[in-house]
Amino acid sequence: MAKDSDSTRRLYSILVPTYNERLNIALLCYLLFKTLNDLDVDFEVIVIDDASPDGTQDVVRQLQRVYGEDKILLRPRAAKLGLGTAYVHGLKHASGDYIVIMDADLSHHPKYLPSFIRKQLETKADIVTGTRYLEGGGVHGWDLRRKLTSRGANVLAHTLLWPHVSDLTGSFRLYRKPVLEDLVKACVSKGYVFQMEMIVRATRKGYTIAEVPITFVDRVYGTSKLGGTEIVQYLKGLLWLFFTT
Amino acid sequence: MKQVFKFFGVVGTLIATWIALLLSPELSPAFRLVVPYLPVYALVALGCYGLGMVGYGLMVFPTCPEEGVLLQKDIDEAKAFLKQKGIDVATQ
Numbered sequence: 548m549a550k551d552s553d554s555t556r557r558l559y560s561i562l563v564p565t566y567n568e569r570l571n572i573a574l575l576c577y578l579l580f581k582t583l584n585d586l587d588v589d590f591e592v593i594v595i596d597d598a599s600p601d602g603t604q605d606v607v608r609q610l611q612r613v614y615g616e617d618k619i620l621l622r623p624r625a626a627k628l629g630l631g632t633a634y635v636h637g638l639k640h641a642s643g644d645y646i647v648i649m650d651a652d653l654s655h656h657p658k659y660l661p662s663f664i665r666k667q668l669e670t671k672a673d674i675v676t677g678t679r680y681l682e683g684g685g686v687h688g689w690d691l692r693r694k695l696t697s698r699g700a701n702v703l704a705h706t707l708l709w710p711h712v713s714d715l716t717g718s719f720r721l722y723r724k725p726v727l728e729d730l731v732k733a734c735v736s737k738g739y740v741f742q743m744e745m746i747v748r749a750t751r752k753g754y755t756i757a758e759v760p761i762t763f764v765d766r767v768y769g770t771s772k773l774g775g776t777e778i779v780q781y782l783k784g785l786l787w788l789f790f791t792t
Numbered sequence: 793m794k795q796v797f798k799f800f801g802v803v804g805t806l807i808a809t810w811i812a813l814l815l816s817p818e819l820s821p822a823f824r825l826v827v828p829y830l831p832v833y834a835l836v837a838l839g840c841y842g843l844g845m846v847g848y849g850l851m852v853f854p855t856c857p858e859e860g861v862l863l864q865k866d867i868d869e870a871k872a873f874l875k876q877k878g879i880d881v882a883t884q
Contacts, residue, residue, distance in 0.1 A: 685856035
């Protein structure tokens with residue numbers, strides 16, 4: 548708990564896994580620096596790029612020239628290796644005691660970071676997770692089918708798992724570093740299930756979780772996918788968590 | 793305790809209560825008529841609850857079209873900044 552005292556300034560490490568996000572990563576960095584410089588907090592952005600063929604890493608290097616190599620860290624990997632290991636990789640290079648994870652595709656807006664940080668300071672929670680389904684939150688850009696799938700998935704997960712968290716598959720979260728290190732070791736799922744597994748295992752391990760409302764704008768540039776394969780994968784993951792947590 | 797045990801603990805308790813009711817001798821005849829079908833009612837009720845929750849969730853689904861507009865403004869601002877700094881973000 549000593550880490551919570553404000554006598555030493557806290558450092559926030561923001562982990563952003565990317566794959567072909569050349570434009571989005573630049574836009575995201577601009578918005579991150581704009582928000583966090585106003586807030587006067589210490590932070591670093593760690594970009595974990597899985598060998599994007601579109602030159603994402605070139606753009607990050609140009610951003611480093613503008614914002615500084617101590618502020619934007621490029622920690623690439625040799626191939627597309629999955630989300631869980633991306634966080635493990637990023638954590639190795641993170642100097643902060645608090646880790647933010649967010650998507651690079653602008654569906655998570657940096658303007659909510661101050662409310663994550665404030666909530667954590669108020670509640671001393673181990674995890675602050677963004678939720679789309681509480682007052683003040685919301686989604687933009689989903690058709691009826693996407694909404695129906697999301698609500699169905701949510702009701703099913705709540706009936707089977709009793710997770711005490713309103714938004715299980717959201718991936719905009721603030722963690723204490725040791726908590727994220729512990730969880731990421733325990734989690735094996737992929738895709739949508741990974742974020743659900745992280746938060747369900749966190750509740751089972753007794754970590755404290757606070758929620759803040761966020762809005763989610765489905766990706767503007769690029770495509771997001773939710774097909775039959777993802778749904779089957781989700782159902783399998785749900786059962787896996789039902790039997791193993 | 794694993795979730796699967798908690799879950800079937802609740803289910804088991806319900807089934808045990810039902811069997812106790814089935815076997816109890818001092819039930820009124822009207823009640824005795826209903827008891828054998830209680831599991832069917834329970835399943836139907838669970839299904840209705842599920843469908844009801846999905847339907848209600850859809851009805852009150854929080855949307856934020858204004859956020860789409862705000863994000864577009866932020867994107868334009870960011871693009872102007874990147875252009876000014878000479879960062880090339882054009883995608884092929």
